[in-house]
Amino acid sequence: MSRVRRVLIEGVRIFDGESVAGHGSVEFAGGVITRVVTDPAPRPPVSCEVIDGTGLTLLPGLIDAHTHVFGAESNLELALAFGVTTELDMFMGPPEATRSLCELAGRRDDLADLRSSGLLASAPGGHPGVTMPLLPTVAGPDRADAFVAARQAEGAHFIKIMVDDGANHGMSLPALDRATVTALADAARRRGLLTVAHVSAVWSARLALDSGVDTLTHLPLEAALDEAFARRAAAGGRAVIPTLAMLELSAPRPSPALCAGRSLAHDPRIADHLPEQARTAIAEGHEGLCVERPSPGHRFRHALSSVARLHRAGVPVLAGTDSNHRPDRACPVVHGAALHAELALLVEAGLTPAQALAAATSAPAAHFGLADRGVIAPGRRADLVLVAGDPTEDITATRSIEAIWRSGVRFDREAHRRRVTSGAATERAAPRTKRRTP
Numbered sequence: 305m306s307r308v309r310r311v312l313i314e315g316v317r318i319f320d321g322e323s324v325a326g327h328g329s330v331e332f333a334g335g336v337i338t339r340v341v342t343d344p345a346p347r348p349p350v351s352c353e354v355i356d357g358t359g360l361t362l363l364p365g366l367i368d369a370h371t372h373v374f375g376a377e378s379n380l381e382l383a384l385a386f387g388v389t390t391e392l393d394m395f396m397g398p399p400e401a402t403r404s405l406c407e408l409a410g411r412r413d414d415l416a417d418l419r420s421s422g423l424l425a426s427a428p429g430g431h432p433g434v435t436m437p438l439l440p441t442v443a444g445p446d447r448a449d450a451f452v453a454a455r456q457a458e459g460a461h462f463i464k465i466m467v468d469d470g471a472n473h474g475m476s477l478p479a480l481d482r483a484t485v486t487a488l489a490d491a492a493r494r495r496g497l498l499t500v501a502h503v504s505a506v507w508s509a510r511l512a513l514d515s516g517v518d519t520l521t522h523l524p525l526e527a528a529l530d531e532a533f534a535r536r537a538a539a540g541g542r543a544v545i546p547t548l549a550m551l552e553l554s555a556p557r558p559s560p561a562l563c564a565g566r567s568l569a570h571d572p573r574i575a576d577h578l579p580e581q582a583r584t585a586i587a588e589g590h591e592g593l594c595v596e597r598p599s600p601g602h603r604f605r606h607a608l609s610s611v612a613r614l615h616r617a618g619v620p621v622l623a624g625t626d627s628n629h630r631p632d633r634a635c636p637v638v639h640g641a642a643l644h645a646e647l648a649l650l651v652e653a654g655l656t657p658a659q660a661l662a663a664a665t666s667a668p669a670a671h672f673g674l675a676d677r678g679v680i681a682p683g684r685r686a687d688l689v690l691v692a693g694d695p696t697e698d699i700t701a702t703r704s705i706e707a708i709w710r711s712g713v714r715f716d717r718e719a720h721r722r723r724v725t726s727g728a729a730t731e732r733a734a735p736r737t738k739r740r741t742p
């Protein structure tokens with residue numbers, strides 16, 4: 305990896321975060337996009353690295369709006385290796401370690417950048433605090449402001465709120481009530497923080513909507529959210545992070561062949577860049593983490609229907625995976641890789657490929673106030689992914705990664721592949737010779 309003074313990608317299809325802006329040239333220097341020219345092509349400045357973008361598409365760096373990093377730097381490296389330049393972590397501790405990992409990710413160009421909720425809000429004796437005795441809980445509305453203030457002091461970037469009675473884990477536990485969730489949402493708003501509610505049933509989605517939470521994550525599997533819900537969510541300016549990549553493992557699909565996540569293990573564009581342990585976890589698959597014992601009445605298609613309804617009503621849909629993989633505990637939802645399954649699942653739910661790409665770039669940047677990224681425009685961070693083909697026609701083209709830059713620094717994907725894959729990888733054929741890519 306080396307910093308270059310100036311890079312010009314010419315003749316490339318540009319997806320600017322919302323739509324295809326046409327073919328043209330994108331120049332960046334000092335970590336920032338300096339020029340976007342669609343026609344005519346600019347003369348390359350002196351001492352500029354020129355990349356031929358013919359047949360390629362340039363995307364803003366991808367944002368995964370729901371992950372769990374578990375303090376593992378390796379997860380952030382894995383994310384970046386699949387074009388995810390920013391991860392939004394939805395629960396991590398202890399607070400000092402979370403803060404220092406966020407700071408490290410801010411400095412290191414070979415890791416995905418990181419924002420985190422830090423510790424989440426849940427009811428005393430509720431999920432997941434019942435198994436984590438040191439986790440602070442919220443005993444009632446009068447405790448909400450102190451809870452939010454403490455997370456803010458610890459450096460939390462947003463507030464995660466559990467609205468879950470443990471039913472999906474085969475338990476019956478106390479959950480935060482409407483008055484408490486409302487008080488948490490109000491306290492966060494006063495303090496300038498967004499709220500994200502974990503909802504995994506119709507009752508919890510309604511409670512979160514009624515309580516004024518900004519963002520809902522996960523979706524019910526026992527039934528689809530109805531049109532009235534979608535209209536109210538849109539009118540209230542809410543956003544949703546469905547985490548379909550995790551949900552399709554929580555309510556198994558009629559045939560494993562339909563499972564977008566599992567198919568990643570057989571797609572060489574993904575599998576060749578995965579550590580063996582992660583590849584095996586994806587190939588074998590198993591139930592998702594939010595639902596340990598799938599109920600017979602749970603259907604993944606309910607989640608797809610809810611996404612379609614929310615999207616049609618105008619609710620911003622943000623791509624998030626609920627990646628839970630870590631070096632010491634394999635999980636089939638793997639940082640970086642899973643986002644490519646999520647994109648395909650959003651298209652299956654009814655978004656166009658361009659809308660799915662917006663859900664992983666401009667939409668999460670706008671919702672979470674990441675004003676410096678998510679869009680290809682002069683002045684934005686040079687977080688960029690160059691892929692072969694046209695993902696606005698075939699969403700799986702996002703997997704054909706030719707190059708990744710974070711803050712203008714190119715990620716050495718081949719060195720990463722060699723590091724993470726087993727000895728068998730060295731016996732594989734050399735990667736395809738590229739045309740004029742550096």
Ligand SMILES: [Zn+2]
Pocket residue numbers: 370371372394626
């Ligand atoms: Zn999660």
